[in-house]
Amino acid sequence: MNAPDRIEELLTATKDAFQSGSLIRLKLGGYHGTEPDLKSVEVKKIAVKGGEKYSFTYKYKTRDTIKNYVEPEALALLREGLKHEFRSAQLATTEFDMLFERNGQKQRLKRTEVEGREAPSTDHNRAKNRPLTETDKPWLKALGIAGKNGAVRHDAQDKFRQINKMVEIFAPLIAAIKPERPLIVDMGAGKGYLDFALYDYLTTIAKRPVRIVGVEMRAQLVSDGNATAKASGFDGLSFQAGTIMDFDASGADAVIALHACDTATDDAIFKGINAGAALIAVAPCCHKQIRRQMETGQPDARLEPLLRHGIFVERQAEMVTDTLRALLLELNGYKTRVFEFVSDAHTPKNNLIVGEKDGRMGRDRDAVLKQITELKTMFGIEQHYLEGLLGL
Numbered sequence: 001m002n003a004p005d006r007i008e009e010l011l012t013a014t015k016d017a018f019q020s021g022s023l024i025r026l027k028l029g030g031y032h033g034t035e036p037d038l039k040s041v042e043v044k045k046i047a048v049k050g051g052e053k054y055s056f057t058y059k060y061k062t063r064d065t066i067k068n069y070v071e072p073e074a075l076a077l078l079r080e081g082l083k084h085e086f087r088s089a090q091l092a093t094t095e096f097d098m099l100f101e102r103n104g105q106k107q108r109l110k111r112t113e114v115e116g117r118e119a120p121s122t123d124h125n126r127a128k129n130r131p132l133t134e135t136d137k138p139w140l141k142a143l144g145i146a147g148k149n150g151a152v153r154h155d156a157q158d159k160f161r162q163i164n165k166m167v168e169i170f171a172p173l174i175a176a177i178k179p180e181r182p183l184i185v186d187m188g189a190g191k192g193y194l195d196f197a198l199y200d201y202l203t204t205i206a207k208r209p210v211r212i213v214g215v216e217m218r219a220q221l222v223s224d225g226n227a228t229a230k231a232s233g234f235d236g237l238s239f240q241a242g243t244i245m246d247f248d249a250s251g252a253d254a255v256i257a258l259h260a261c262d263t264a265t266d267d268a269i270f271k272g273i274n275a276g277a278a279l280i281a282v283a284p285c286c287h288k289q290i291r292r293q294m295e296t297g298q299p300d301a302r303l304e305p306l307l308r309h310g311i312f313v314e315r316q317a318e319m320v321t322d323t324l325r326a327l328l329l330e331l332n333g334y335k336t337r338v339f340e341f342v343s344d345a346h347t348p349k350n351n352l353i354v355g356e357k358d359g360r361m362g363r364d365r366d367a368v369l370k371q372i373t374e375l376k377t378m379f380g381i382e383q384h385y386l387e388g389l390l391g392l
Contacts, residue, residue, distance in 0.1 A: 014091055027090045033081075082100065182253035262286040335356050
């Protein structure tokens, strides 16, 4: 069978599976086109008001974009993509799998029979496991997520998914806090996307009373946030103007900071530790303080290949900075985890450091201090900014 027929065979199998209801998904990988940060595309069948369509999920480095197409348009896009932009594809149906691979002009297609699978639901209007399903809310309209008709705006679909993902992550962390009505402080709240979403979900859906305070330097955002909270009937949500270090976080049960730039993240961690918060969760942004020391200090000579290029220095600075933050949290009695979460569409920073107070104060202190010292020595670092705040 000649090379073009391999693509057509895959497309015919996809079309047949779509029409018979046996399609599970088609995933295109090995992207080498011109679209920045695009990694893969996943295709499934959905049922919408206009009929059944092919739903394409374009998976980028920091976001997903969904577009729906009728069959002729979908097959044309797939044909073009398989010929020129994607090196591989995996078709999964209830009856068989197909693996397509392209290497230059050479193409290969392998079929494997399967059994016992069920086709997924095609209902596009199902809950999709989103914590927030009611979109006709004053705060969603005020923040530009929903339009006047109460539906999520087309250009805000990504942001709405990100908000839901953040609620998925933070709601269980908040639920683990013992006080009946915990105080959550969001340092550098901005427009308050997370604050409104968390407050709405926790109080109206999870039925967990909370108090949330968003700290923000820009007075207009504070004024807007308070007006929207009042219009939404969110009595326990408020915003205060000021810097992180000037804010009195006494009594805070949780301190959160998403994308506070450089050492502002450390300010938030320090405030959380000082308050004895049960939860400290930060998504760092920028790592200039440590990078400058790495560039001017005397790191271990064996690291020279890793630090020879600026882009590698930047990545190592991120890893070292956040590793030291996690260790300093451990030193102060917090069990720490670092993982990826869905970040704002305008920033590639998507690591979340979570510290949960577990009463380990003093345990393994010498071992943690040794790790901190050795890491600093290895990378030529004199002092992490957070060390200075903690008096170390």
